[in-house]
Amino acid sequence: MDQASGLRKLKEEYSGTKPVIGSSPPGTKIIAVSSGKGGVGKSTISINLAISIARKGKRVLVLDGDLGLANINVMLGIIPKYTLYHVIKGIKTIQEIILSTPEGIDIIPGASGYSQLADLDKVSRDTLINGFSELGNYDFILIDTGAGIHATVISLVLAADEVLIVTTPEPTSITDSYGLIKSVIAKNRNYKLNVLINKAKDDIEGRRVAKRVIEISEKFLNVVPRAVGVIYKDEEVEKSILAQKPFFLYSPRSKATHCVSLVCDTLVKEKVQEMEVERNLSSYFKKFFQLADNEKLG
Numbered sequence: 001m002d003q004a005s006g007l008r009k010l011k012e013e014y015s016g017t018k019p020v021i022g023s024s025p026p027g028t029k030i031i032a033v034s035s036g037k038g039g040v041g042k043s044t045i046s047i048n049l050a051i052s053i054a055r056k057g058k059r060v061l062v063l064d065g066d067l068g069l070a071n072i073n074v075m076l077g078i079i080p081k082y083t084l085y086h087v088i089k090g091i092k093t094i095q096e097i098i099l100s101t102p103e104g105i106d107i108i109p110g111a112s113g114y115s116q117l118a119d120l121d122k123v124s125r126d127t128l129i130n131g132f133s134e135l136g137n138y139d140f141i142l143i144d145t146g147a148g149i150h151a152t153v154i155s156l157v158l159a160a161d162e163v164l165i166v167t168t169p170e171p172t173s174i175t176d177s178y179g180l181i182k183s184v185i186a187k188n189r190n191y192k193l194n195v196l197i198n199k200a201k202d203d204i205e206g207r208r209v210a211k212r213v214i215e216i217s218e219k220f221l222n223v224v225p226r227a228v229g230v231i232y233k234d235e236e237v238e239k240s241i242l243a244q245k246p247f248f249l250y251s252p253r254s255k256a257t258h259c260v261s262l263v264c265d266t267l268v269k270e271k272v273q274e275m276e277v278e279r280n281l282s283s284y285f286k287k288f289f290q291l292a293d294n295e296k297l298g
């Protein structure tokens with residue numbers, strides 16, 4: 001399905017679900033959604049959390065920063081013709097590649113297979129930074145960073161205001177989250193770390209996993225990440241992925257939808273209290289390139 005017909009189909013299916021626009025506090029909060037281990041639910045959570053935030057009347061943008069294997073659009077059943085790759089090459093503008101979904105979220109499709117964002121030359125970097133300055137204002141920007149502790153992922157995280165580290169109860173996910181926390185705070189000890197547990201059997205398991213990540217971080221790194229919520233393992237999520245629809249819409253009464261709404265409430269409430277400073281994707285990418293260059297210099 002091409003981009004236009006994909007969006008049309010979504011619009012038909014979800015008509016009437018547009019967010020109610022309320023008053024927005026100043027500033028943009030940029031949140032990286034990241035993980036040590038792959039396949040833990042970053043992209044699923046990014047999309048559904050974004051929809052949940054948009055339902056609160058907020059303007060939300062999701063950037064698919066997982067350049068190796070960009071897949072957020074696949075979750076929505078949309079195959080975009082153009083991606084960030086075309087912006088970097090100067091073929092398309094940001095406005096031409098952005099996907100505005102009927103749920104009230106905008107998505108910037110990642111440049112699939114184009115993993116060398118940090119290695120772009122000056123001209124391409126400037127094209128990208130200037131391109132982002134055309135964007136409108138958003139209350140929240142979610143960056144799906146991809147998994148791991150590669151320098152690009154760490155820089156995508158550190159350029160944001162805070163990170164949601166998605167962790168599942170699997171022991172490897174817990175240790176890989178610890179590895180990610182360690183790499184991030186090695187660069188910035190004061191960076192704001194949030195842990196979000198996904199695919200938990202129940203609240204008890206979710207809390208136990210969160211406690212474990214917090215305990216090992218405190219013991220060995222002397223930092224205390226904040227637990228922002230637990231999302232249950234829910235077969236409705238799996239079904240929604242197959243149907244290529246966000247579970248928030250596919251199964252609005254599911255446990256997973258309820259869990260994501262609670263996380264959304266926490267994040268949205270906080271923004272009103274804390275955010276005053278103007279931020280956008282141009283400043284985000286300027287910072288990202290600086291961090292990536294520092295990384296290369298050692």
Ligand SMILES: Nc1ncnc2c1ncn2[C@@H]1O[C@H](COP(=O)(O)OP(=O)(O)OP(=O)(O)O)[C@@H](O)[C@H]1O
Nearest residue numbers: 038039040041042043044147232233234237238241
């Ligand atoms: N709460 C959940 N309950 C059940 N299944 C889930 C849940 N969250 C995610 N999944 C499943 O986990 C799989 C991986 O999810 P997703 O692609 O979002 O992970 P990811 O962290 O973005 O992966 P990658 O590291 O490859 O980018 C999906 O197929 C989805 O069905």
Ligand SMILES: [Mg+2]
Nearest residue numbers: 042043066071
């Ligand atoms: Mg993903």
